[in-house]
Amino acid sequence: MIWLIGCKGMLGSEVAKQLDEKKLPWVGTDKEVDITNPQALLDFTNKIETAAYFPSDLPKSDRKIKWIINCSAYTNVDKAEEETELAEKLNAEGPLNIARTARSIGAKLIHISTDYVFGGNGNQPYTEDMPKAPLGVYGRTKAAGEDAIMKEMNTYYIIRTAWLYGFDGRNFVYTMTKLMNSHDQIRVVNDQLGTPTYAPDLASAILRFVEKSDNAKSFFGKNSAPAYGIYHFTNEGQTNWHEFAKEIYRLGRKYGRITQECQVNSCTTEEYGANVQRPAYSVLSKEKIAKALKIKIPEWQNSLEKFIKNDRFNLI
Template identity: 55%
Template sequence: MLWLIGCKGMLGREFAHQLSEKRIPFVGTGSDVDIAEAEKLDAFVDKTESASYYASRNDVKKDNKIDWIINCAAYTAVDNAEDEAEKAYRTNCTGALNIARTARSHGAKLVHISTDYVFDGKGRSPYTEDAPKSPINIYGKTKAESEDLIAQAMTQYYIIRTSWLYGSGGRNFVYTMTRAMNERESVSVVNDQRGTPTFCGDLVFAVIKLIKKEMGATSLFGKKSAAPYGIYHFSNSGEATWFEFACAIRDYGKKYEKIMHDCKIQPCSSDEYKTKAARPSYSVLDCTKIETTLGIKIPSWQVSLERFIKSGKFES
């Protein structure tokens, strides 16, 4: 069974949706279990793995053991983190370390979601998994440290770095831009930060495939065919600036009648659009490793964005 931590957020809800569709048993927690308090994590595992927890439930499983923990919980307010460093470290570092220790002590494996913001953006070619980390804001520093803490605490983990996530039910860039373009005459969007928009549905599909590959290898073929533990990058393929991303949102939004207003998009520089936290100017991820490991071809960011906007699910 899987334990989905952070099940109420955008990414957590997508995991819950796909796990349910695939009939993979899981339990989910949100803020009801404070990951920064280690004893609460251990208590939840003990309660969940006990037979009495399922006595009044219809979905009783023969094996209640938690074999996997997926950590989607994170402090992700990049600008606010500059003023709330202690709060960001509490969730992203202390919480991640506690989860890793809980996983290790209970014999579970861990999937931890990380970010392209562990890099400084000075490179000009896609970052591989072994590229040196050098974050330039508090959020990035907490996520970089969380990776190190997990690696020190356990060996059976997958750390998945991703970038520019959007999906259903979250106040992400697609939601924000669509709403702004329907309400305003013009918007200004930075055109000197380059990365890759990533649909969280594609990310979740790949992570579940990674888990199932490891589970199948363990039960049928032995460890040799399992995906090696460690760090993997996943984003949609291609790259764009935030301005180019916004233009694509406008074009697909108008094509599928989700944007009904003529809104002009003005490119601007990061210097013109000041934010409290610095952002990397280039954070494209090289996803060759996960594509090769899983035998998949990751869709382009344009293909996934069009499919998502056509669905209209960003409106919820």
């Protein structure tokens, strides 16, 4: 049984969809189970094995929680500077509580983190072992959440991602599309480098960890499951927000998502007047995860096209 925490968010809803497609047994929770309340988490694990949650003919062994996937987080980078206590509760205390719960019931944990744990001063893709140096409250609280998990348990996968967009929830692609449909020109910063991440691609990688671990066989005493630890996942390639926006415009026009002409201008972060400092360079190396999961990660442009032309694309 998989317990998906944050099942209604942009990433969580995509993981839920793929769990259904794969016919894997799972249960999802969102705000109704408070991750900042350790007792609430434990109470839920005690209830989960009861017939009230599952068909009566579901074997009891399938009701035991073997995995917890945590997609919940405080993600508003700007507001985090004002709502520091809430960000700490959701991004640091919450993962600590979830890790303790997972350890107490013998479950493995998959936790989603962020490129914002790095300072953004580099010029080569960040590997998983590079030192953390977060710039703001959001990055600091996410880094603290990682540290709490690593201190509390051993059977975890922490997956850092960046520039995430998907079908359910607000994201950069939807925002740009709306602006391009209502303005004849817009400004987008060109001095922050990174890589977009298509939520279905990340969800697929998350469930790949589950499948490879559960199906792992031991050869000559060595387990073939992916090693526990930290991994990075985004799509392949790199870009900046301005070039990302230009590609959104091109594909939006191609597939009828954008119905008028709009000039996409570039500016620096300083010219734009951002309130919170963001990493200037946050490209993540994917070599480790590609090797561990034996996957080929799609280029960001290809995944963006899949997203924009998909019938699930919804600006409402």
